[in-house]
Amino acid sequence: MDSSAQTQPQPTNAAGSAEKKNGEVLIRLDGIKKVFVTDEVETHALTGIHLDIHKGEYISIAGPSGCGKSTLLSILGLLDSPTEGAYTLNEQPVANLSAEQRSRIRNREIGFIFQAFNLIGDLTVYENVELPLTYRGMGAAERKRSVQVSLERVGMSHRTKHYPSQLSGGQQQRVAVARAIVGKPSIMLADEPTGNLDSKNGEAVMELLRDLHREGATICMVTHDPRYVSHAQRTFHLFDGRIVQET
Amino acid sequence: MALALVLLAGAGLMIRSLAGLWRVDPGFNPHNVLTFRLALPPAASTTPEAARATWHQLQDQLTAVPGIQSASLTVGAMPMAGDSEMPFWLEGQPKPPSQAEMKQAITYLVQPDYLKVMGIPLQRGRFLSSADNEHSPIVTVIDERFRRLYFGNQDPIGRSINFDIVNITAEIVGVVGHVKQWGLDTDATSSMQAQCYFQVNQIPDQFVPLLAGYSGFMLRTAGSPLAQVGSIRDALSRMNSQQVMYNVQAMDEIISGSLAARRFSMVLLGIFAALALVMSCVGIYGVISYLASQRTHEIGIRVALGAKRRDVLRMVLAEAARMALLGVAIGLVAALGLTRLMANLLFGVSPHDPLTLAGVATLLMMVALAGCYVPARRATKVDPMVALRYE
Numbered sequence: 241m242d243s244s245a246q247t248q249p250q251p252t253n254a255a256g257s258a259e260k261k262n263g264e265v266l267i268r269l270d271g272i273k274k275v276f277v278t279d280e281v282e283t284h285a286l287t288g289i290h291l292d293i294h295k296g297e298y299i300s301i302a303g304p305s306g307c308g309k310s311t312l313l314s315i316l317g318l319l320d321s322p323t324e325g326a327y328t329l330n331e332q333p334v335a336n337l338s339a340e341q342r343s344r345i346r347n348r349e350i351g352f353i354f355q356a357f358n359l360i361g362d363l364t365v366y367e368n369v370e371l372p373l374t375y376r377g378m379g380a381a382e383r384k385r386s387v388q389v390s391l392e393r394v395g396m397s398h399r400t401k402h403y404p405s406q407l408s409g410g411q412q413q414r415v416a417v418a419r420a421i422v423g424k425p426s427i428m429l430a431d432e433p434t435g436n437l438d439s440k441n442g443e444a445v446m447e448l449l450r451d452l453h454r455e456g457a458t459i460c461m462v463t464h465d466p467r468y469v470s471h472a473q474r475t476f477h478l479f480d481g482r483i484v485q486e487t
Numbered sequence: 488m489a490l491a492l493v494l495l496a497g498a499g500l501m502i503r504s505l506a507g508l509w510r511v512d513p514g515f516n517p518h519n520v521l522t523f524r525l526a527l528p529p530a531a532s533t534t535p536e537a538a539r540a541t542w543h544q545l546q547d548q549l550t551a552v553p554g555i556q557s558a559s560l561t562v563g564a565m566p567m568a569g570d571s572e573m574p575f576w577l578e579g580q581p582k583p584p585s586q587a588e589m590k591q592a593i594t595y596l597v598q599p600d601y602l603k604v605m606g607i608p609l610q611r612g613r614f615l616s617s618a619d620n621e622h623s624p625i626v627t628v629i630d631e632r633f634r635r636l637y638f639g640n641q642d643p644i645g646r647s648i649n650f651d652i653v654n655i656t657a658e659i660v661g662v663v664g665h666v667k668q669w670g671l672d673t674d675a676t677s678s679m680q681a682q683c684y685f686q687v688n689q690i691p692d693q694f695v696p697l698l699a700g701y702s703g704f705m706l707r708t709a710g711s712p713l714a715q716v717g718s719i720r721d722a723l724s725r726m727n728s729q730q731v732m733y734n735v736q737a738m739d740e741i742i743s744g745s746l747a748a749r750r751f752s753m754v755l756l757g758i759f760a761a762l763a764l765v766m767s768c769v770g771i772y773g774v775i776s777y778l779a780s781q782r783t784h785e786i787g788i789r790v791a792l793g794a795k796r797r798d799v800l801r802m803v804l805a806e807a808a809r810m811a812l813l814g815v816a817i818g819l820v821a822a823l824g825l826t827r828l829m830a831n832l833l834f835g836v837s838p839h840d841p842l843t844l845a846g847v848a849t850l851l852m853m854v855a856l857a858g859c860y861v862p863a864r865r866a867t868k869v870d871p872m873v874a875l876r877y878e
Contacts, residue, residue, distance in 0.1 A: 317791070319790075319871045319872050320872050339796065340796075343790070343793050343794065343795045343796075344795075346790075346791060347793020352791050358784075358791075358875065360785050360788060361785075371792055375789075375792065375793040375794050375798055376793065
């Protein structure tokens with residue numbers, strides 16, 4: 241565990257403790273709010289989130305269903321925009337970025353691992369892992385090298401021509417991890433990565449994330465499984481859209 | 488799409504055929520030419536002299552009508568409107584044993600201004616004149632096709648032709664251009680090509696009363712020919728109220744009418760092709776809309792991984808293009824087989840005309856891509872947050 245990990249609750253501001261860390265700040269959230277409006281009903285999904293994530297850090301976001309974990313992760317992954325507040329990624333404010341610029345950042349800086357794997361069924365393992373590099377405009381030879389390295393890293397290089405439906409859940413999630421790391425992103429966002437796996441496969445995926453972290457990856461994981469919360473250096477507990485505790 | 492391509496290919500070939508036909512030179516200038524048939528009063532054709540006097544007077548009266556530039560009586564054949572043939576043999580050659588074995592020539596019985604009215608080019612010698620009358624030796628003018636068929640490289644001027652059926656021998660005094668008597672399309676393949684012209688005044692006396700009942704007029708007008716009909720009718724009525732003009736037509740109409748069957752086929756094919764095109768467009772719109780909606784989740788994943796809007800647009804359009812190409816390929820194969828069946832409707836264009844097939848294939852591809860552009864644009868606006876929850 242990082243020496244800066246807080247043991248005392250920090251109900252609304254987790255940035256303060258993070259600033260005690262020596263590492264370079266990769267992500268900074270300042271007063272983030274997210275309000276969904278449907279049929280004149282306002283739902284406050286996130287309220288006043290302050291959060292710093294440093295390079296090379298492994299953090300987890302925990303909390304009960306509906307507390308705003310996934311919404312927070314979506315904002316971190318530039319899939320959604322906050323209603324209020326400032327989000328800075330790699331010292332660059334993202335609020336005024338165009339859709340094109342956000343796509344570029346998602347492609348180059350962020351790796352996604354989803355609970356439901358989200359592999360594309362019509363593409364082979366190789367093509368699924370290659371996809372982010374294709375959108376980057378990388379040459380075929382370089383893509384091939386990167387995909388092979390990535391698949392070897394997750395132990396799936398022998399399944400390149402298989403389709404997702406021919407793989408077990410654990411194997412699919414390993415392919416999803418390979419896809420997330422293939423572009424060497426600044427940060428990996430994992431949304432309940434073990435949610436659809438049995439304990440053995442779940443443990444294997446978590447071990448993989450731990451290995452990646454040891455190798456220098458920055459990981460932000462959403463989970464409500466207490467067994468995996470402890471894998472992170474810091475854990476932010478969300479409740480009703482607020483960070484109520486950092487451990 | 489395949490059916491649409493076959494129909495479009497058919498319509499395209501018909502359009503090209505008609506366009507080709509409109510470019511065909513009929514051998515005369517049909518613009519501003521009015522034609523009509525004329526029923527003469529019985530007294531006008533009781534004797535050859537009376538008939539000839541009436542014809543002469545008619546030409547004078549009609550030429551005097553304001554807006555009429557030239558006029559000619561015509562008996563016998565009229566280009567694309569009526570035919571009249573006579574068997575013949577050339578002077579100096581043995582007479583065939585029977586008329587059935589003689590050559591046939593299309594015969595125009597006209598007045599000297601006919602060439603001016605019709606704008607037919609004079610190629611050699613002279614045309615018929617007012618000096619060619621019932622008292623002078625019978626002369627004839629042949630067309631260029633007659634000359635080529637029966638005189639080859641020899642000069643026909645001064646040679647004579649025997650027309651056994653009316654028992655005359657006529658000396659050739661000139662050669663004029665060929666007129667497409669049988670229509671713009673079929674004239675070249677018609678078995679009867681040779682044409683000859685006679686002065687109406689030189690019709691043998693015994694035939695004059697008979698032929699007077701089949702006379703008509705061709706007039707060149709300064710403006711729209713049909714606009715002159717009222718004043719012509721007035722002039723004829725002033726001359727003799729029993730004279731009746733009928734079957735009034737502009738020459739342009741006659742040519743247009745000769746293409747009516749082809750035009751009808753083209754319009755019919757065009758309507759079906761347009762319907763098929765619209766249905767293809769709507770069909771591909773529906774299919775691509777459905778497929779894009781089925782791929783919402785996938786699009787969400789791709790957007791999350793960094794796909795830009797243009798990447799999504801390209802992906803959906805590429806899928807539509809693949810389907811359209813398959814339809815076009817099947818349609819081209821079908822068109823190559825089926826357009827052969829309409830070969831006899833075509834003119835100057837092959838049933839497998841590559842330009843037409845490429846043109847309709849391109850048109851169909853463009854329509855198909857236009858049809859799927861809306862669903863493709865919609866797909867680019869997929870919210871990845873919504874899409875990733877969409878399973």
